[in-house]
Each structure stands twice: as C-alpha cells, then as structure tokens.
Amino acid sequence: MTRLRFDQDIQPLSDFRAGAASFIKQINETRRPIVITQRGKGVAVVVDVAEYESMQEKIELLEEVQKAEAQIASGLGVSNLDARAQVLTALKA
Numbered sequence: 001m002t003r004l005r006f007d008q009d010i011q012p013l014s015d016f017r018a019g020a021a022s023f024i025k026q027i028n029e030t031r032r033p034i035v036i037t038q039r040g041k042g043v044a045v046v047v048d049v050a051e052y053e054s055m056q057e058k059i060e061l062l063e064e065v066q067k068a069e070a071q072i073a074s075g076l077g078v079s080n081l082d083a084r085a086q087v088l089t090a091l092k093a
Contacts, residue, residue: 001051002032010035013043 004010009032016023016036023034023046033047047055071077078086 013038
C-alpha cells in the first residue's frame with residue numbers, strides 16, 4: 001500500500017459525502033487509502049479492494065507464522081532434515 005499523504009488523504013465525513021465519487025476515483029488511481037474524520041477524529045478508512053485483499057492475505061500469512069512459531073516453541077516442530085526426508089519419501093511413493 002502506498003504511504004498516506006496527510007494533506008490529501010484525510011478528509012472530513014461531510015467532504016467525503018459530498019464528493020464520494022471523486023474520492024473513490026482518487027483511491028483507485030493512487031492506491032492510497034483515505035481516512036475519514038468526524039469531529040476531528042478518524043472514524044473510518046476507505047481502501048482499494050485489491051489493497052484490502054492484499055492486506056488480508058498478509059494478515060493470514062502472519063497468523064500462520066505465529067501459529068508455527070508457537071508449535072515450534074512447544075516442541076511440535078520437525079527438523080529441516082526430517083522434513084526433507086518426509087518430502088522425498090512422499091515424492092517417491
């Protein structure tokens with residue numbers, strides 16, 4: 001995701017409502033999210049669908065890594081040599 005530009009990407013809810021189509025176009029062209037504020041506080045982030053899907057995939061991968069690290073810490077891991085031997089055995093079958 002492209003970095004947020006504070007001068008362009010933080011918009012009050014009233015401005016977003018009035019110009020939603022142009023803001024959606026901006027999001028699609030720049031691939032930057034827009035932060036919507038209400039009474040001066042951030043309340044929502046509008047992001048391109050492809051960027052959202054990419055973020056979800058990264059989160060899922062990080063969750064899998066975290067799960068694997070927990071399994072290794074609890075002694076459920078397999079050494080690299082053992083894993084390789086298992087894969088080679090499975091390929092020969």
